[in-house]
Amino acid sequence: QSVLTQPPSASGTPGQRVTISCSGSTSNIGSSYVYWYQQLPGAAPKLLIYRNNQRPSGVPERFSGSKSGTSASLAISGLRSEDEADYYCAAWDDSLSVLFGGGTKLTVL
Amino acid sequence: QAQLVQSGSELKKPGASVKVSCKASGYSFTSYAINWVRQAPGQGLEWMGWINTNTGNPTYAQAFTGRFVFSLDTSVSTAYLNILSLKAGDTAVYYCARASGPTYWFDPWGQGTLVTVSS
Numbered sequence: 001q002s003v004l005t006q007p008p009s010a011s012g013t014p015g016q017r018v019t020i021s022c023s024g025s026t027s028n029i030g031s032s033y034v035y036w037y038q039q040l041p042g043a044a045p046k047l048l049i050y051r052n053n054q055r056p057s058g059v060p061e062r063f064s065g066s067k068s069g070t071s072a073s074l075a076i077s078g079l080r081s082e083d084e085a086d087y088y089c090a091a092w093d094d095s096l097s098v099l100f101g102g103g104t105k106l107t108v109l
Numbered sequence: 110q111a112q113l114v115q116s117g118s119e120l121k122k123p124g125a126s127v128k129v130s131c132k133a134s135g136y137s138f139t140s141y142a143i144n145w146v147r148q149a150p151g152q153g154l155e156w157m158g159w160i161n162t163n164t165g166n167p168t169y170a171q172a173f174t175g176r177f178v179f180s181l182d183t184s185v186s187t188a189y190l191n192i193l194s195l196k197a198g199d200t201a202v203y204y205c206a207r208a209s210g211p212t213y214w215f216d217p218w219g220q221g222t223l224v225t226v227s228s
Contacts, residue, residue, distance in 0.1 A: 032212065035214045039154075046216075088153065092211065092212045096212070098170075
């Protein structure tokens, strides 16, 4: 059981907006930046969002991140079939360990 | 651009050891830490710890103390993960990932190395 809680699954149809939540506590998300990673089927994870809401170059503007208190969210707008993947949130905790959420499998219907 | 290339899949018997390599290119190896992440079959990501490529000092997550050893060969810009006394439960894909240091993000990641432990 992961310390950071994500819904195990999410789904949407092409063009829709989908959000994935990540819930933690004051000792992790509440005192750390949140990061999001995308893992396409059969591939290594890839950085999607860093420092709560920053997009690395090459990541489409359709992906956005936010954080409030001890929770964070990843939003994907204009959903596309190639967005079908597992999404993981991550944060450092007070003991300088990295915590990952359990992952959310996004299905594009 | 920065890239991490890992060694190939391994099939080992219980009790054996395995050494996974992670070769960096496209950046100054000693300017960034290397983290290790495990992903068991069908499961999520689990952080194993990191190694300071400047000092060689490793930090292990609580679940990965004892049989897991991080090391470096800076002359070839390569980090290593050594797993001793392998158990069936060690079967997983192991990833290395670059980070500027504690509290930073992981980017890029290696392609992953599948370690299968089976008699």
